[in-house]
Amino acid sequence: MVSESVLEVHGLTKVFRVPRRRAEPFVAVRDVSFTLGHGEVVALVGESGSGKTTIGRMLAGIETPTEGSIRLSEESAERSGRSLRQRVQMVFQDPYAALNPFNRISYTISRPIINYHQMNNAAALERAREILGTVQLIPADEYLEKRPHQLSGGQRQRVVIARALAASPEIVIADEPVSMLDVSIRADVLRLLRDLLDQKKVSAMLYITHDLLSARLLAQRIMVLYRGNVVEIGETETLLTNPLHPYTKLLWSAIPNPRRAAEGKAMVIPTAGTGDIPKHGCPFAPRCPLADERCQVEMPPLEERTNQHAVACHMVEGV
């Protein structure tokens, strides 16, 4: 069981104000609270645009929260004096945008090593080789010489992971780190991420994904986000074998399954509702098969139902 927490997030909110237009400010993340325990991986899942990356960017200090607090545990003595930016590293979602096209991979990886570890060039390069090995870009020497445009999508994604590791962070925010990888390498990268925790190279990880199956493999807990709100959070197996929120159920049923498809069982997916989200009600109400009047006007609070399994839904029976 997870003991002390490495990271505590309380009431995190991000509002984007779009200039030039008289549009209403947009709440991308609303009142999100959670902890990352020592050695824990928490998966953050949710649809496109639900605010996953925005949460990650706030944790990594790239985006300023509109409200709420992010607290890191006291630093251990050996690691003290390090900046937040170094302690929390983000593996960026889009490997095409994340790498500077003009820099060789050697520069991309060795720069954070030199900056954060005060190593000389030669030592940093040696370390860079090691890290490329861990993400299976072999032979490392060949990849060190390359620039991003010479790499395939999956190879770039591994470089982005390697760069985050180069800073030796305590917490890794991995934003869709395996989305461009095929099964053969995906399993390895997931194992690699797992090993980072098992070998205590990293204290905790927020694993952002839309892939529930990989979340199942990697994470102890899953947190489901819908339009900026946490709608369900719980221990992985509990949440997946007994999903409570209608949106979690929908996510689970959307997983590609060619064998099922071949049997001609079509899936019915409620469309993303063109109507606006009710101002005070549940954000999922416009798409929800169970929604009643109450859901339209009253936001359901995130409530614990069974041990550590919390859901925000009026229609789930209390336990």
Added chain:
Amino acid sequence: MSTLLSVEDLSIDYGRRNPVHAVRNVSLSIEEDEFVGLVGESGCGKSTLGFAIARLERPPAQIVGGRIHIGGNDWMSMDAESMRKARWETVSVVLQSGMNALNPIMTIGAQFRDVMEQHGHRGRRAIEERAVEVLDLVQIRPEVLRRYPHELSGGMKQRIAIALSLVLRPKLVIMDEPTTALDMVVQRQILENLKALRHQQSFAMLFISHDLGLVLELVDRVVVMYAGEIIEEQSSRGLLKHAWHPYTRALMDSLPDPENPKGSYQGIPGSPPDLHVIPEACMYAPRCPLVQESCRTSTPSLETFQDVQSRCPVTRQEVVDGVGVRS
């Protein structure tokens, strides 16, 4: 039905000195209205092939051999002006980096206008109507037309890139990993939308993905690449029953199975070969569980047998002998 795309013996290298032979002797055809999937592991040459078919390859990539015809036209000897016109109208591409393919300093609406006006469409109203129509196909609301790319999430940008590719009703759409950035629900919606779209608008598709499970649900026929070559090609229906090539089998076996959580993500041991030097051997031999001595000493050819093209003589013999057929 007639053939829309025909690729014969296409080879593509990166660089001249010590080149990477990224695509080798690939032949592939797509019928009008047919959906074909192109799968294979990271770095096997899928994007390189897709780019070349759209003639978007840029140095150091160069086509070192082969022919490409689309709708009967020689696609290799076309002049720049015809090429410009044909792009978007005859062939459109959704790039793997689709989310960055959008121009950061233009609103989404302006980008739709730009593409349509360049191809002779006039009238703000009509252009906007068409844009809204294709955006609806990918479940994006019309408001985004007034937004800039940086205000949108990765998945939204990706869907807009898909919508843009369909706006001029091209005959062939090449989609390179169009849904990797998307969540399962949206991915599924797009999949269902694309299936439905086939009945409304006739077009053929080359759907590039490393996700065989997804591909099998969408396409009529699957082409499997390994290390720059096609190693198997057959109908999705057939493949679900029986994969021939050991590599395809490994791919099938590593499909995540929602019903069997811990069995998922098996992976395929070993790593893909270096593409600088092409050995006189089966490229998959070092990783193959069925490898035989002859696999290491001669290059197997792609042969058709029972409507299946496969590059593995060992498993072909199995079928001839009547063993190993799962049905």
